[in-house]
Amino acid sequence: MKSIGFIGVGKMATAIISGLDKQKFDIFISGHDLEKTQAQAKALGVVAVSSHKALVSKSELIILSIKPQVLPKVADEILSVLTKDKTILSIAAGFSLDDLAHLMTLENMPIIRVMPNINAQIGRSTSAIVKNDSVSADSFDFAKGIFETIGSVFEIEEKDFSTFTAIAGSSPAYIYMFMDALARAGVLHGMPKALALSIVADTVAACGEMVKISGENPWTLVDQVSSPGGTTVSGVVSLEKNRFVGTVIDAITATIEKEKHLK
Numbered sequence: 650m651k652s653i654g655f656i657g658v659g660k661m662a663t664a665i666i667s668g669l670d671k672q673k674f675d676i677f678i679s680g681h682d683l684e685k686t687q688a689q690a691k692a693l694g695v696v697a698v699s700s701h702k703a704l705v706s707k708s709e710l711i712i713l714s715i716k717p718q719v720l721p722k723v724a725d726e727i728l729s730v731l732t733k734d735k736t737i738l739s740i741a742a743g744f745s746l747d748d749l750a751h752l753m754t755l756e757n758m759p760i761i762r763v764m765p766n767i768n769a770q771i772g773r774s775t776s777a778i779v780k781n782d783s784v785s786a787d788s789f790d791f792a793k794g795i796f797e798t799i800g801s802v803f804e805i806e807e808k809d810f811s812t813f814t815a816i817a818g819s820s821p822a823y824i825y826m827f828m829d830a831l832a833r834a835g836v837l838h839g840m841p842k843a844l845a846l847s848i849v850a851d852t853v854a855a856c857g858e859m860v861k862i863s864g865e866n867p868w869t870l871v872d873q874v875s876s877p878g879g880t881t882v883s884g885v886v887s888l889e890k891n892r893f894v895g896t897v898i899d900a901i902t903a904t905i906e907k908e909k910h911l912k
């Protein structure tokens with residue numbers, strides 16, 4: 650049976666583990682508080698180990714699911730037991746394959762980089778994946794398969810990872826902000842928040858499907874909604890008077906800049 654180890658058991662690791670078939674894999678976790686990790690292991694149906702080193706020796710694929718700021722410290726801890734028959738997979742923002750290779754210090758260490766998103770919690774992550782030359786086709790397929798069980802996976806060039814992090818990794822936060830703003834406007838105009846949010850959630854979910862199913866450019870869909878002299882075009886013009894498109898693009902650019910300087 651294939652073995653997978655997760656170092657750091659927060660929101661993302663928990664979401665990924667929840668989507669995995671526990672009968673198919675041996676899954677190990679290690680955190681920085683053994684008692685808490687043991688409780689998490691019980692809840693998730695996996696095995697807690699007492700140190701990151703022990704986890705590395707038990708796992709073929711080691712998933713680094715800690716915050717970027719903790720990565721160098723954890724890399725230091727596992728270096729002495731790391732061997733090239735293992736594969737390291739990092740989901741940390743801001744650390745390139747080269748950065749990770751540098752931290753691992755072993756020449757030709759197989760390393761995979763993935764950027765998932767928070768919708769992994771409902772099995773709907775949008776993830777990007779890239780590998781270095783030392784990763785075998787089998788190991789890559791295995792890792793890709795893990796993320797396919799919790800959503801869609803895009804194989805992209807590493808130069809596009811910062812952009813992906815912004816438009817898929819971070820964008821759920823911006824989409825939730827937009828949704829909350831729509832619902833809050835409903836409240837302003839007298840509708841209960843829960844009802845307004847439910848209406849907005851159905852509408853946003855259908856719009857996502859619509860873009861995919863129709864294959865249309867979103868602006869064509871905007872035109873389809875906008876009746877001449879009707880309601881929608883008034884809102885479209887108001888949004889643009891307030892630089893809606895430019896504001897969103899500025900936010901994505903700020904996210905990309907931050908991602909490039911996280912280390």
Ligand SMILES: NC(=O)C1=CN([C@@H]2O[C@H](COP(=O)(O)OP(=O)(O)OC[C@H]3O[C@@H](n4cnc5c(N)ncnc54)[C@H](O)[C@@H]3O)[C@@H](O)[C@H]2O)C=CC1
Binds near residue numbers: 662714818
């Ligand atoms: N939250 C998100 O939407 C996304 C996060 N990511 C990336 O995923 C990684 C994890 O993020 P989250 O799960 O959101 O963070 P989190 O804060 O929920 O989880 C991190 C976990 O690491 C544990 N930890 C701290 N120091 C540790 C140590 N020395 N050894 C072992 N465990 C330690 C913490 O107790 C915590 O449980 C980050 O690198 C982030 O960039 C990637 C895509 C989306």
Ligand SMILES: O=C(O)[C@@H]1CCC=N1
Binds near residue numbers: 814818819
């Ligand atoms: O905010 C962050 O840094 C992480 C990476 C993508 C989503 N959350």
